[in-house]
Amino acid sequence: MASIAQPSSGLGQTVRKSLPAYGFLSPWLIGLFCLTAGPVLASLYLSFTNFDLIQTPRWVGTANYERIFTNDPKFIAAMKVTFTYVLLSVPFKLAFALMLAMALNRGIQGLSIYRAIFYLPSLLGASVAIAVLWRQVFAGDGLLNAVLKWAFGYQGPSWISNPDYALYTLVSLSIWQFGSPMIIFLAGLRQIPQDMYEAASLDGAGPMRQMFKITLPLLTPVIFFNGVIQTIEAFKAFTPAFIVSEGTGGPVDSTMFYTLYLYLEGFAYLRMGYASALAWVLVVIIAFFTAFSFLSAKYWVHYDD
Amino acid sequence: MARVDLKNVRKSYGTVPVIHGVDLTIEDGEFVVFVGPSGCGKSTLLRMIAGLEEINGGDILIEGERMNAVPPAKRGIAMVFQSYALYPHMSVRKNLSFGLETARAPKAEIEAKVAKAAEILRIEHLLDRKPKQLSGGQRQRVAIGRAIVREPRLFLFDEPLSNLDAELRVQMRVEIAKLHSDLGTSMVYVTHDQVEAMTLADKIVVLHGGVIEQVGSPLDLYNNPANIFVAGFIGSxxxxxxxxxxxxxxxxxxxxxxxxxxxxxxxxxxxxxxxxxxxxxxxxxxxxxxxxxxxxxxxxxxxxxxxxxxxxxxxxxxxxxxxxxxxxxxxxxxxxxxxxxxxxxxxxxxxxxxxxx
The missing domain is CATH 2.40.50.140 (Nucleic acid-binding proteins)
Structure with missing residues (x-):
C-alpha cells in the first residue's frame, strides 16, 4: 500500500521556503534594525540619562522629562513656534495645493508640463540651497524688498531678521512646497467620476455647489491623507529654520522650531539625554495628532467602500 | 409630458463627426428607445438632449422651445445614468432631495416628493442608507427615484439596466414599463439590447454610425426592416x-x-x-x-x-x-x-x- 508522504517539518519547510525572500530583503532589514530601530530604542534609553557624547550615559530616571514640562521656558517657546508653524503652514499649503490641482484638473493643454513646473519647488524646497536662496530673497536688501521698492516705492523690513515676520517667511517657504500634496489631490480629483458632476449639473448645482457638495466630500480621503502627512512633516520641519536663522532659532527665538531646539540641545550643548527626551515628547505629540486625525476621520471622511 | 424635436442635429469630436444630421420627433408621453451597436452615437444623442454634450449643428426643441443653449437643469428633464451616478457620501434621502434642495424648494414639499417617489419605487425602508449599502437593483431604484422627484417633462435613461444580472434586468424592465404607464411622461431610453428595445418601446430608433437607419414601432421594425442592418439587429x-x-x-x-x-x-x-x-x-x-x-x-x-x-x-x-x-x-x-x-x-x-x- 502506498504511503502518503508527510511534510518533513512544517516550520522548517516554511523557514526554508522564506529564506530567499529574506535574502533579498536583507539590505532593507539591516537598514531597519541597525540604522532605524536600533537608534530609536537607544534614544529611548538615553532619554532617561545624562549623556554628553563623551562620557558614559548616567541614568537620571525621569529628570529630563520633568525638566521639559516644569522648568524649560525654551521648550514652551519652541512649542509655540512649532504649533503656529503647523497650524498656519498645513492648512494654507493644502488649500493652495488643492486650488492648483483643481485648476490643473480642468483639462488644460500641456497639463504634464505645468504639473512638472509646479512640482519643482517640492523637489528643491527642503534643500539647503533653497533655504539659502530664501534667505537672500527675504533679507533686508533681498530680492523681495527690491521688487517692493521698484513697484510701490516701499522699503520693506528684513523679513528674516524681524521677529514679527521671520516665522511667516518660513511658513511661506513651506507653502511654496505645495507640489507633493498637489499631485496627490490631482490624482484624487481624477478618481471622482465625471457622471457625478453631470448628475449634479442636472440637479441644478452650479460650480460652487458642486465643489462643496460633490468634490470636497468625495475628496475627503485624500484631504485626510495629505493632512496627516503634511502635519507630521510640519512638526518635523528643520532645514529652513536652521539655514534662515543660521542655526540660532533667532531672531528672539522666533524661528526656534522644536526640531531646531532639539538639535541645539543635542549637538550644540551636547545634552544628548535631554535631546532624546525632547525627541520622544515630539513623537508622542505627533502620535497624538495622528491618532486624533484617525479618530475624527469617521465623522468627516467619506470612503466609498 | 413633452414633445421633443431634433432637427438636423449634428455632433463632431474635433474633425470626427459622430452624429450626422439627425431628424426625429418624440411625441408627448411616448416611450422612445435608441438602439444600436457600441459607438453608434445613441448615448451621445441622449446626452445632447440632456444638455451634457454641446451640439455642433441643428436644433433641439422641447415643447417647441429651442434648447441648444439651455443648461441641463433648466430643460425640465431627468436622467438615469448607466453607472447610477448616486452621490456616495449622501444617504438615499439626500440623493433624492439634492436637486430640490439646490432649487431651494420648501422643506415640506421636498419631504412630500421624496416620500412619494420612495413609495412608487418601494424604497421607503432604504432612505437612511448610503448607496454602498444597497444592492445593484436597489441602487437602480434610487437612481430612478432621483429622476422622479424632479417631476420632469422628459425622462432620459442611458443603458440603465446594463449593470444588473439577467433576472434583475427583466424585473426592472417590467418596472420601468409600469412606471411609464403610471406617469405617462415622455421617456427616451438608450440600450444596445434589442430585447429591451422591443419590450419597452412605443417607437424604436435604430442608429448606426451616427445615422438613423430606421424609426418605427417594434413590430414594424421586426416585420418590415428597411435594410440588412436593421433586419439583423432586431430579432434574436x-x-x-x-x-x-x-x-x-x-x-x-x-x-x-x-x-x-x-x-x-x-x-x-x-x-x-x-x-x-x-x-x-x-x-x-x-x-x-x-x-x-x-x-x-x-x-x-x-x-x-x-x-x-x-x-x-x-x-x-x-x-x-x-x-x-x-x-x-x-x-x-x-x-x-x-x-x-x-x-x-x-x-x-x-x-x-x-x-x-
Whole structure:
C-alpha cells in the first residue's frame, strides 16, 4: 500500500521556503534594525540619562522629562513656534495645493508640463540651497524688498531678521512646497467620476455647489491623507529654520522650531539625554495628532467602500 | 409630458463627426428607445438632449422651445445614468432631495416628493442608507427615484439596466414599463439590447454610425426592416442572410446552392445579387408548407426546453440558424430539408436595402 508522504517539518519547510525572500530583503532589514530601530530604542534609553557624547550615559530616571514640562521656558517657546508653524503652514499649503490641482484638473493643454513646473519647488524646497536662496530673497536688501521698492516705492523690513515676520517667511517657504500634496489631490480629483458632476449639473448645482457638495466630500480621503502627512512633516520641519536663522532659532527665538531646539540641545550643548527626551515628547505629540486625525476621520471622511 | 424635436442635429469630436444630421420627433408621453451597436452615437444623442454634450449643428426643441443653449437643469428633464451616478457620501434621502434642495424648494414639499417617489419605487425602508449599502437593483431604484422627484417633462435613461444580472434586468424592465404607464411622461431610453428595445418601446430608433437607419414601432421594425442592418439587429437570434443570384422573371426568385427560391416580390430592374433574409423562427424543418430553401446539415443543437435552436450549413457553406418551438429531436450531422412561408421572406438588393415592391 502506498504511503502518503508527510511534510518533513512544517516550520522548517516554511523557514526554508522564506529564506530567499529574506535574502533579498536583507539590505532593507539591516537598514531597519541597525540604522532605524536600533537608534530609536537607544534614544529611548538615553532619554532617561545624562549623556554628553563623551562620557558614559548616567541614568537620571525621569529628570529630563520633568525638566521639559516644569522648568524649560525654551521648550514652551519652541512649542509655540512649532504649533503656529503647523497650524498656519498645513492648512494654507493644502488649500493652495488643492486650488492648483483643481485648476490643473480642468483639462488644460500641456497639463504634464505645468504639473512638472509646479512640482519643482517640492523637489528643491527642503534643500539647503533653497533655504539659502530664501534667505537672500527675504533679507533686508533681498530680492523681495527690491521688487517692493521698484513697484510701490516701499522699503520693506528684513523679513528674516524681524521677529514679527521671520516665522511667516518660513511658513511661506513651506507653502511654496505645495507640489507633493498637489499631485496627490490631482490624482484624487481624477478618481471622482465625471457622471457625478453631470448628475449634479442636472440637479441644478452650479460650480460652487458642486465643489462643496460633490468634490470636497468625495475628496475627503485624500484631504485626510495629505493632512496627516503634511502635519507630521510640519512638526518635523528643520532645514529652513536652521539655514534662515543660521542655526540660532533667532531672531528672539522666533524661528526656534522644536526640531531646531532639539538639535541645539543635542549637538550644540551636547545634552544628548535631554535631546532624546525632547525627541520622544515630539513623537508622542505627533502620535497624538495622528491618532486624533484617525479618530475624527469617521465623522468627516467619506470612503466609498 | 413633452414633445421633443431634433432637427438636423449634428455632433463632431474635433474633425470626427459622430452624429450626422439627425431628424426625429418624440411625441408627448411616448416611450422612445435608441438602439444600436457600441459607438453608434445613441448615448451621445441622449446626452445632447440632456444638455451634457454641446451640439455642433441643428436644433433641439422641447415643447417647441429651442434648447441648444439651455443648461441641463433648466430643460425640465431627468436622467438615469448607466453607472447610477448616486452621490456616495449622501444617504438615499439626500440623493433624492439634492436637486430640490439646490432649487431651494420648501422643506415640506421636498419631504412630500421624496416620500412619494420612495413609495412608487418601494424604497421607503432604504432612505437612511448610503448607496454602498444597497444592492445593484436597489441602487437602480434610487437612481430612478432621483429622476422622479424632479417631476420632469422628459425622462432620459442611458443603458440603465446594463449593470444588473439577467433576472434583475427583466424585473426592472417590467418596472420601468409600469412606471411609464403610471406617469405617462415622455421617456427616451438608450440600450444596445434589442430585447429591451422591443419590450419597452412605443417607437424604436435604430442608429448606426451616427445615422438613423430606421424609426418605427417594434413590430414594424421586426416585420418590415428597411435594410440588412436593421433586419439583423432586431430579432434574436438574428435573421439569417443567404446570398444568391437573381433568376430572370416577373416575380423575384433567387438561386442558392442549386435551389431556386421564389419570393413574392417584383424584382427591381438590373437586379443580379440578392440577399435573402429569413428569421430563424420562420424556418421549419421538413413538412410541406412554404417554399423549399434547400437542404442543410445540422452541426449543433441547443435545447432550451421551450425551444430548440439548430445551427447548420447549406451545401454551399452558408450558415443557417433555425428556431423550432418545443423539444425537437435532431441528430448531429443530420441532413434536413428547410422551408419557410414565402410571405415571411425578406429580400435585399446590392445596396443592402429591402426590396419592398
Amino acid at each position: 437570434p438574428r435573421m439569417n442572410f443567404f446570398k444568391g443570384k437573381a433568376v430572370a422573371g416577373k416575380t423575384l426568385a433567387l438561386e442558392m446552392a442549386g435551389t431556386v427560391i421564389p419570393v413574392p416580390l417584383t424584382p427591381p430592374a438590373g437586379l443580379t445579387d440578392v440577399v435573402l433574409g429569413v428569421r430563424p423562427e420562420h424556418i421549419s424543418i421538413g413538412g410541406t408548407d412554404g417554399v423549399l430553401l434547400g437542404r442543410a446539415t445540422i452541426d449543433i443543437v441547443e435545447q432550451l426546453g421551450g425551444q430548440t435552436i439548430a445551427y447548420g450549413r447549406f451545401a454551399d457553406g452558408q450558415n443557417v440558424t433555425i428556431v423550432c418551438e418545443g423539444q425537437k429531436q435532431i441528430a448531429h450531422k443530420q441532413e434536413v430539408e428547410l422551408r419557410a412561408l414565402p410571405t415571411l421572406l425578406h429580400a435585399f438588393d446590392g445596396t443592402e436595402k429591402r426590396i419592398t415592391a
